[in-house]
Amino acid sequence: MNMVKKPESQAGKVRKGSTGWMLKILCTSLDAEMSDELRRLGLNLGQFAVLMTLSEAEGLTQSEIGKKITMPGYATTRTIDALEEKRFVERRKDNRSRRSYRIYLTDQSRKVVPQLFAVVGKVNEHLLSALTPKEQKDFMKILQKLVLSRTE
Amino acid sequence: MNMVKKPESQAGKVRKGSTGWMLKILCTSLDAEMSDELRRLGLNLGQFAVLMTLSEAEGLTQSEIGKKITMPGYATTRTIDALEEKRFVERRKDNRSRRSYRIYLTDQSRKVVPQLFAVVGKVNEHLLSALTPKEQKDFMKILQKLVLSRTE
DNA sequence: TATTGTTATACTCTATAACTATA
DNA sequence: TATAGTTATAGAGTATAACAATA
Numbered sequence: 004m005n006m007v008k009k010p011e012s013q014a015g016k017v018r019k020g021s022t023g024w025m026l027k028i029l030c031t032s033l034d035a036e037m038s039d040e041l042r043r044l045g046l047n048l049g050q051f052a053v054l055m056t057l058s059e060a061e062g063l064t065q066s067e068i069g070k071k072i073t074m075p076g077y078a079t080t081r082t083i084d085a086l087e088e089k090r091f092v093e094r095r096k097d098n099r100s101r102r103s104y105r106i107y108l109t110d111q112s113r114k115v116v117p118q119l120f121a122v123v124g125k126v127n128e129h130l131l132s133a134l135t136p137k138e139q140k141d142f143m144k145i146l147q148k149l150v151l152s153r154t155e
Numbered sequence: 156m157n158m159v160k161k162p163e164s165q166a167g168k169v170r171k172g173s174t175g176w177m178l179k180i181l182c183t184s185l186d187a188e189m190s191d192e193l194r195r196l197g198l199n200l201g202q203f204a205v206l207m208t209l210s211e212a213e214g215l216t217q218s219e220i221g222k223k224i225t226m227p228g229y230a231t232t233r234t235i236d237a238l239e240e241k242r243f244v245e246r247r248k249d250n251r252s253r254r255s256y257r258i259y260l261t262d263q264s265r266k267v268v269p270q271l272f273a274v275v276g277k278v279n280e281h282l283l284s285a286l287t288p289k290e291q292k293d294f295m296k297i298l299q300k301l302v303l304s305r306t307e
Numbered sequence: 308t309a310t311t312g313t314t315a316t317a318c319t320c321t322a323t324a325a326c327t328a329t330a
Numbered sequence: 331t332a333t334a335g336t337t338a339t340a341g342a343g344t345a346t347a348a349c350a351a352t353a
Contacts, residue, residue: 022279023185025298030182031225032305033175049343066311073183078344080313102311102352127174133304138297145286145294146177152285153184201320218334230321232336254329254334 033126040122044115045089049074049082051119054091054108058116062105064097091115185278192274196267197241201226201234203271206243206260210268214257216249243267 034048041051052072057063063071069079083106086092091112097103108116131139186200193203204224209215215223221231235258238244243264249255260268283291 020295021275022282022295022298023189023275025295025302026178026182026185028302029298029305030178033178037175047342064311075345076312077314077346081343084313100311100353102350104312123173123175130174130301133301134297138293138300141290141293142297143172143174143177145290145297146174146181148290149282149285150177150180153181199319216334227322228335229323229337233320236336252330252334254327256335 029130033130036126036129037122040126044118044122049078050086050091053079053082053086053106054112054116054119055123057092057106057108058119061107062095064103064105066103068106086112181282185282188278188281189274192278196270196274201230202238202243205231205234205238205258206264206268206271207275209244209258209260210271213259214247216255216257218255220258238264 037051038048041047046054052074053068056068056071065079065083066076068074068083069076074082083092083094087094090109093107093109094104095107097105131142134142189203190200193199198206204226205220208220208223217231217235218228220226220235221228226234235244235246239246242261245259245261246256247259249257283294286294
């Protein structure tokens with residue numbers, strides 16, 4: 004066999020010790036889990052993000068939604084097109100600016116939102132179940148700090 | 156104005172308190188940073204992952220590489236095609252199985268690998284710089300535990 | 308002039324499944 | 331029959347830039 008295995012090489016340490024690498028693995032795994040759950044509701048991750056944002060504050064404009072979830076304009080347009088076609092959101096004329104729409108949930112999607120919360124809860128719970136209560140608390144606190152440091 | 160803002164709604168808590176959501180935000184941010192750095196070296200994230208894997212153990216088959224980084228066969232083929240075209244890897248006949256190749260770095264890519272380590276180091280350092288030394292240690296430990304729980 | 312939203316277009320990524328050649 | 335690797339092909343996602351309407 005001609006495989007050259009370096010004795011717990013520098014590379015091994017770089018990779019396994021890399022915070023970014025570990026975050027990536029976790030994210031890939033979580034994305035797959037979320038996508039599976041959402042597929043059953045006929046949604047993809049982008050559509051899910053928009054619905055979650057609206058469940059927090061309805062009547063946002065498209066650009067406000069896009070900004071909240073860092074989704075570019077063209078993608079926001081198409082995601083909302085898809086959600087509108089499924090009757091999950093509604094575009095209403097803005098009564099202040101005639102070039103903006105305000106986006107609202109529908110009766111149909113309001114029934115789905117609790118299921119979205121449930122999915123989020125389930126996936127988070129599954130993730131955190133590997134940790135002790137103290138670790139869970141530490142982890143959340145650190146994540147909040149990191150997210151803040153990257154978004155301001 | 157017809158925006159309906161719910162008073163720090165259930166949804167707000169679900170979203171902001173969601174570990175998965177925060178992980179996603181971090182990952183997106185890190186991916187963008189990594190991609191920017193790698194673009195200068197003419198690499199994308201998939202190619203980077205393959206090179207890092209090879210820098211740890213050369214002479215793997217394509218399917219072994221794909222398995223290590225959870226990349227499907229068709230993507231592994233194409234990533235290695237692209238790397239081969241850039242003279243960053245070399246396919247050598249396996250001397251045991253005539254249907255497998257063994258993949259090796261080249262002199263050229265061996266010069267690039269230290270730069271890859273440097274990029275990883277830089278991005279990790281930037282990420283962790285928002286945390287105290289104690290938090291950094293806790294964070295790494297927790298991530299290792301979580302990755303382990305998801306990959307076995 | 309700048310902004311909101313849309314669209315044409317191209318390009319990349321991802322996924323399926325069929326295929327060759329081995330084992 | 332199963333596996334390693336390749337490829338055709340289709341679909342989804344991403345990006346750029348141009349555009350109309352409006353501010």
